[in-house]
Amino acid sequence: MRRERETPKQQQQQVSYTVxxxxxxxxxxxxxxxxxxxxxxxxxxxxxYSLDANLCLLRLYQFEPERMSNQIVARILVKALMAMxxxxxxxxxxxxxxxxxxxxxxxxxxxxxxxxxxxxFRQFWDEAAKSRHIVEAVPGFEQAIQSYAIHxxxxxxxxxxxxxxxxxxxxxxxxxxxxLEYQAANSGWILEKGHGRGQLxxxxxxxxxxxxxxxxxxxxxxxxxxxxxxxxxx
Amino acid sequence: xxxxxxxxxxxxxxDEAHRQDLGYDPNFVPDxxxxxxxxxxxxxxxxxxxxxxxxxxxxxxxxxxxLFKDTPWPSVDAVAHFVDNDQVFCLLYREMWFRxxxxxxxxxxxxxxDSWDNYCSLFQVVxxxxxxxxxxxxxxxxxxxxxxxxFQSFCQYRAKMKNKTEQEIALxxxxxxxxxxxxxxxxxxxxxxKSNIIQILEQEKEGLEQFTATDGYDYSGGxxxxxxxxxxxxxxxxxxxxxxxxxxxxxxxxLPIDISQQGVYTSVIGSHIxxxxxxxxxxxxxxxxxxxxxxxxxxxxxxxxxxxxxxxSPQYEQILKKNEQMYALLAICLSLxxxxxxxxxxxxxxxxxxxxxxxxRMQRYxxxxxxxxxxxxxxxxxxxxxxxxxxxxxxxxxxxxxAYRLQLKLFLYEVKQQQLLSGVRTFLKVxxxxxxxxxxxxxxxxxxxLRTILLxxxxxxxxxxxxxxxxxxxxxxxxxxDIQMAYTSNFGLTSG
Numbered sequence: 072m073r074r075e076r077e078t079p080k081q082q083q084q085q086v087s088y089t090v091x092x093x094x095x096x097x098x099x100x101x102x103x104x105x106x107x108x109x110x111x112x113x114x115x116x117x118x119x120y121s122l123d124a125n126l127c128l129l130r131l132y133q134f135e136p137e138r139m140s141n142q143i144v145a146r147i148l149v150k151a152l153m154a155m156x157x158x159x160x161x162x163x164x165x166x167x168x169x170x171x172x173x174x175x176x177x178x179x180x181x182x183x184x185x186x187x188x189x190x191x192f193r194q195f196w197d198e199a200a201k202s203r204h205i206v207e208a209v210p211g212f213e214q215a216i217q218s219y220a221i222h223x224x225x226x227x228x229x230x231x232x233x234x235x236x237x238x239x240x241x242x243x244x245x246x247x248x249x250x251l252e253y254q255a256a257n258s259g260w261i262l263e264k265g266h267g268r269g270q271l272x273x274x275x276x277x278x279x280x281x282x283x284x285x286x287x288x289x290x291x292x293x294x295x296x297x298x299x300x301x302x303x304x305x
Numbered sequence: 306x307x308x309x310x311x312x313x314x315x316x317x318x319x320d321e322a323h324r325q326d327l328g329y330d331p332n333f334v335p336d337x338x339x340x341x342x343x344x345x346x347x348x349x350x351x352x353x354x355x356x357x358x359x360x361x362x363x364x365x366x367x368x369x370x371x372l373f374k375d376t377p378w379p380s381v382d383a384v385a386h387f388v389d390n391d392q393v394f395c396l397l398y399r400e401m402w403f404r405x406x407x408x409x410x411x412x413x414x415x416x417x418x419d420s421w422d423n424y425c426s427l428f429q430v431v432x433x434x435x436x437x438x439x440x441x442x443x444x445x446x447x448x449x450x451x452x453x454x455x456f457q458s459f460c461q462y463r464a465k466m467k468n469k470t471e472q473e474i475a476l477x478x479x480x481x482x483x484x485x486x487x488x489x490x491x492x493x494x495x496x497x498x499k500s501n502i503i504q505i506l507e508q509e510k511e512g513l514e515q516f517t518a519t520d521g522y523d524y525s526g527g528x529x530x531x532x533x534x535x536x537x538x539x540x541x542x543x544x545x546x547x548x549x550x551x552x553x554x555x556x557x558x559x560l561p562i563d564i565s566q567q568g569v570y571t572s573v574i575g576s577h578i579x580x581x582x583x584x585x586x587x588x589x590x591x592x593x594x595x596x597x598x599x600x601x602x603x604x605x606x607x608x609x610x611x612x613x614x615x616x617x618s619p620q621y622e623q624i625l626k627k628n629e630q631m632y633a634l635l636a637i638c639l640s641l642x643x644x645x646x647x648x649x650x651x652x653x654x655x656x657x658x659x660x661x662x663x664x665x666r667m668q669r670y671x672x673x674x675x676x677x678x679x680x681x682x683x684x685x686x687x688x689x690x691x692x693x694x695x696x697x698x699x700x701x702x703x704x705x706x707x708a709y710r711l712q713l714k715l716f717l718y719e720v721k722q723q724q725l726l727s728g729v730r731t732f733l734k735v736x737x738x739x740x741x742x743x744x745x746x747x748x749x750x751x752x753x754x755l756r757t758i759l760l761x762x763x764x765x766x767x768x769x770x771x772x773x774x775x776x777x778x779x780x781x782x783x784x785x786x787d788i789q790m791a792y793t794s795n796f797g798l799t800s801g
Contacts, residue, residue: 099490126554133549134486134692157769158592161715165550165590169711188722190760193753226763226775229786235756279767279777280784 094127101138104131108143111150118211120150122159129166136168144171148180149206152187153215156222160184176205192220192239217241226279230263233270331380337368338379339387342398346388349397349438354522358441366619369405377410378402393436396427404451407458414476417459421483424452428492431531432499439529442521446573449537452489453544459484460690464705474697486692490545493538500535503561521569536562536569540576543583548690550712552587556771559584564600574611575620578604578627585634586687590716593768594642595778601635605652629659633685636660637678640667641723642766642778643730670724678720682713723765725758733781741785759785 090110093103107128114120125147132139144167151159164172164181171177179202186195195216199206206212220239224231237243242250251272254260261273274280341364348356369378381399388394403420406412412420427448430436463477463484482488497503508514521533539558546555562570564584571577581604588597608628615621635656639645648656656664663681667674689708728748732739745755766779 099487099494101487122553123557126551130549130551130554136693156764156767156775157773161719162551162553162591164715165552165712169707169714185722188761188764190757190764222775223760223764226767227760227785229784231785279763279775279782 090124091121094121094124098127098130101131101135104128104135104138107131108140111143111146114150115146115209120154122151122154122157122162125150126162126166129163133166133168139171141171141174141176145176145180145205146209148177149209149212152180152184153209153212155187155216155219179205187216187219190223192241196238196241213241225274225277228274229276229280230271230273233272236272329376331377332383334379334383334387335372337372338384341365341368342384342387342394346391346394349394349440352439354439354441357439358443361441361444362618365401369409373405373409375409378405393427393430393438396423396430399423400427400448400451403455404447407451407455412458414462414473417455417462418476418480418483420455421459421488424455424492425488428496431534432495436528436530439522440533442533442569442572442576445530445533446537446576449493449534449541450575450579452492453541453548456484456486456489456545457548457688457690460692461688461705463695464691464707465703466695466701467703469701477695478697481694485694486549490542493541493545496531496535496538497542498535500531500538502532502535502539505532506561517568520572533569537576540570540580540583543587544579544687547583547587547687548708549692550689550708552590555583556587556591574615574618574624578608578624582627582631582634583687585631585638586685589634589638590712591768592719592765593770594638595644595647595768595776598635598638598642598644598647601631601638602648602652605631605635605655606649609651609655630685632656632659633681636664636667637681637685640664640678641720643668643780644778645780668727670727675717675720678717679713682716683709686712722761726762726765729758729762730781733783759783 090103090106090113093100093106097103107124110121110124111128114125128143129147132144148160148163151163154160167177172181179198183195183198183202183206186192186198199216217240224236224239233247237247240250251260251262251270255262259275263271263273341360345357345360345364348360378401381395381402384398385395388398400420400423403412403416403423406416406420469477502516505514505516509516509518516532516536521529521536523529523532539562542558543555546552546558559580562568562580564570564580569576570580581600585597585601585604588594588600605628608624612621612624612628615624632655635648635652636659639648639656645653660681663677667677686709689712691704691708695704732744732747741752741755745752748755748758750758762779766782767775767777770776
């Protein structure tokens with residue numbers, strides 16, 4: 072009788088369970104450093120994310136700087152960027168020594184973060200295009216940033232012009248048409264013909280872009296309901 | 306036992322010869338000291354918590370002031386035979402002995418190392434054997450507080466390599482485990498785990514346990530020491546993580562304590578203040594300004610009402626210092642997130658008095674403004690540390706300011722990103738609707754730039770809380786409708 076081999080997904084789930092467990096019960100332990108580094112790579116390849124585990128690793132790097140891996144730190148920062156609007160990127164920077172932050176790849180990531188923090192999406196996509204080697208190493212990067220862009224736009228606009236949206240999410244032409252159709256069908260977006268100004272997109276109403284809907288503090292809207300992410304378009 | 310947070314201690318080259326010049330004889334035990342240890346020992350054995358507290362808080366202080374203003378207390382060896390050579394009492398006495406050195410004198414490197422050893426021995430006893438004492442919360446808090454303080458002090462000391470003598474470097478190399486960060490964190494963590502305090506607090510919510518109701522004391526013949534040390538260690542962990550710059554994890558460590566209620570953490574003023582100060586600071590760095598403002602407000606009001614009762618206490622100076630620091634942090638928070646309605650009358654008028662002018666200048670976001678943010682942050686922030694051991698090979702430098710410089714730099718970076726928001730606020734407060742074109746004109750920017758400013762405003766005023774929900778911090782908000790108009794409304798938050 073042959074024993075069933077675990078599927079890769081089952082194996083990966085066991086890895087994440089074990090590491091999360093370690094972080095919860097035995098975080099101040101230099102021996103778990105290799106596990107945490109592997110876990111970063113897991114997060115990258117399986118498009119998952121764990122801030123707690125990554126902070127744990129950055130702390131260990133702080134305790135033993137000679138064991139720090141710049142490549143792993145870069146990956147952690149990219150994942151943190153993808154978690155926006157959460158402030159994870161800053162939280163990670165607080166734990167990375169200044170001299171490390173001065174290195175080229177980290178300076179680039181900090182610039183990218185700066186553009187996103189200040190709504191400069193066009194500059195962000197331009198810079199990201201120049202740094203493909205950094206950002207392409209992490210699957211799901213583009214979608215995560217597009218998701219963040221839509222989040223901020225949804226806080227701000229009730230109706231938005233097509234070119235403004237296009238610039239923010241870096242999708243144009245036919246791809247954008249497909250994208251808009253999908254959002255209209257699944258996320259409650261409404262596409263209007265603008266009055267000689269091109270296409271207008273009406274974003275779903277929420278308490279941030281429509282004050283009549285503002286509820287008391289107790290009913291703050293969960294992030295997922297606003298961003299309504301994300302179709303994996305081809 | 307006022308802990309001294311000013312880490313600019315006198316140089317630690319205080320050697321034996323010097324001490325003997327002061328006529329200090331470690332073996333001489335004045336009668337008053339003999340009396341104190343004998344009575345204290347008896348009270349501890351008999352679990353007379355009130356008497357223990359009186360002796361600990363008052364008698365020890367009085368004798369220190371009278372007899373040991375600038376010398377150490379008699380050595381533990383000299384008093385041991387008065388207390389049956391009781392191991393635990395001797396460890397407790399030594400802990401107070403070292404604390405006195407830190408507070409009134411200047412510890413040598415050897416003393417720092419010996420103090421670490423003493424904490425290890427004391428903590429091992431509490432963690433691994435059955436301790437049958439009941440000690441006052443004040444004492445148990447002071448132990449945890451002092452433990453973290455001495456760790457912070459050691460890191461600061463160790464990072465000043467430039468003027469270290471050969472002996473000091475040799476000692477540092479030899480005792481490289483003393484005050485290592487893993488040890489410190491793991492002891493605190495061990496207290497939390499071994500005491501089972503998290504489960505106790507959980508079960509208390511369901512009425513299955515009594516802890517807060519008895520202020521942590523055990524009225525069924527047991528000991529409060531492990532439980533209360535476990536409890537205070539959560540605050541200790543928050544503090545250590547803040548010193549390292551890991552605010553997220555720090556807050557996580559504090560989570561089992563419900564700071565919206567009274568609790569054992571409020572039973573000791575030092576613990577109450579330390580908890581709220583670090584909670585507020587961590588939230589400031591996490592950009593959760595409303596949470597920080599709310600807690601600072603409550604704490605400052607409490608101090609205002611109760612500080613008169615602490616005038617004679619050894620903690621008084623510390624209370625005042627932290628009070629001032631929290632006003633500075635509150636000034637920063639309110640400049641970044643003008644939610645004045647969250648601040649109570651009394652606190653607000655104190656704030657205006659201390660920082661009214663500076664706050665007005667901070668909201669101008671020019672060079673002078675940044676200088677003030679820098680000044681207030683530097684005054685009020687924790688004494689950040691570099692936890693790693695120095696490299697003894699390179700040229701010896703002082704790197705004790707590195708951690709602080711990094712946190713300051715990143716904080717000012719965030720302030721800079723919020724630079725243009727103040728301008729937007731002014732216009733939004735005046736107009737209920739305004740065309741984007743006009744707004745761009747008034748702000749003297751082009752349309753794309755205005756867009757980025759408005760998006761930045763939205764992003765920066767909508768924080769993500771600990772559960773991933775988006776909450777608005779905005780005092781005045783807007784949305785853009787039909788691409789040409791921006792409608793504004795006043796979204797004031799209220800306190801309570």
